[in-house]
Amino acid sequence: MEKDGRRRTRMDDVAARAGVSQMTVSRVIRTPDKVAAATRARVNAAMAELAYVPDMLAGGLAARRSGLIGAVISTFENAIFAETIAGLTETVETEGFSLLLGASGYSLEGEERLLHAILGRRPDGIVLTATLHTPAARQLLVGSGVAIVEAWEIPSDPVDMAVGFDNRAAGQAMTAALLDIGYRRIAFVGATGGRDVRGLRRRDGYRVALAERGLPPREVGSAALPLGIENGPAFLDEILARFPDTDAVFCSLDALAAGILLAARRRGLDVPGRLAVAGFGDFAIAQPSGLDLTTVRIAGRAIGVHAGHLLLGRMSKVPLEETIIDVGFEVVRRSST
Known part of the structure; x- marks a missing residue:
């Protein structure tokens, strides 16, 4: 019984409504x-008429599967991980798994709190976009017995x-590319705290x-995370105040680069004549249909797809040819430089 006295709809109710056995209902759900x-x-x-929600956990216990993949990303507040989650979701859903998603806020x-919550739901695998963990979190991961994939970085000592x-x-590579173009007074904009490894x-x-090249760095940023397009104007002001002769800016994210480029245009600065701007990620805002930003292209969706295949392979006991996959990167020059 539920707390208000109503009985939860059960599989035998569905079987009776459809005129079949409970085993048949179970097969419709699972195979x-x-x-x-x-x-x-x-x-x-019958399930739709009765608003029946299958108890996947109860069925999974017998098969030692929950049907869940846990994913902990650093933030929901910008698009950096969106393609990775999309690729992961599409890959695991083809095998009947669902994604349980949380954000650690860098x-x-x-992350440790989320891992406690996710592992309590007995996931069959976990994907993390962080490679730095508390000792307790690493112990949780190692002791969980489930497949683990760390993404967006190649750690020196991966958990799995x-x-x-x-x-x-x-x-x-991006900085060298700007130097090769001819820029010499290049500023970097990004996080200054230790959380954004x-x-x-x-x-x-x-x-x-x-x-x-024997050149000094010029760095501005903030320890507050996440950083996004709204931070661009303040960072541009700081660059122009501290390093007024800066001729190029390399940002750790496309969103930051977009904010700086738009702020520069509002101030009447010629981009790239007076100030070149480069980002990181090659997200939609950076592409030719957006702001046409020079950037570092990352195969975000491929990271998710590879992570999904690694999890599925490990869970099915298939021997994996490789467990550490480097998807690489590409410097893409566009009109902002």
Whole structure:
């Protein structure tokens, strides 16, 4: 009984309404292709009439499967992980899995809390967009016994499997590309705190590229996360105040680059004549149909697809040819430089 005295609709109610056995209802839910089309239609109609929601966990316990994939991303507040989640969802849904999604807010403690909640629901696999974890969170992951994929970075000591790219090398490549074009007074805009590990590695790559040419860094940013297009005007003001002769800006995210480019145009600054702007990610706003930003292209959807296949392979006990996948990156020059 529910708390208000109403009884929850059960599988035997659906079976009685459809005139079939409970086993047939179970087959329609779990292996519909093995049930005759007419019978399947009758059971589906009964479930719809009775507003029946299958208890996938109860059925999964017998099969030692919950049908859930947990995913913890760093933030919902910009599009950086959207394509990865889309690729992951499409891949695992083809095998009947559903995604349980949470955001850590770039907080190690937040990730740990989410892992407690997700693991309590007995997921069959977990994808994380962070590779830095609290000791307790790492212990939870290692002891969970489920397939784990860390994404968007290749960690030096992965918990299990990983799909990503070298953020430091990507930052270095973009900065080197700007130098090769002829820019010499390049500023970097991004996170300054320790929570955005990927952004800090892009900054490290920027520093390396400048040091190789004997040039000093020019860095502005904020420890507050997430950063987005709305931060662009303030960062542009800071760049022009501290480094007035800056001729190019490399941003750790396309959203930041978009904010700076739009703010520069409002101030009457010629882009790229007076100030070149480059971003990171190659999201919709950076593409030719958007602001036509020079950027680092990341195969975000491919990261999700690879992560899904790694999870499915591990869960099905299929031998995996590789468990660490580097999707690489590409510097794309457009009109903003």
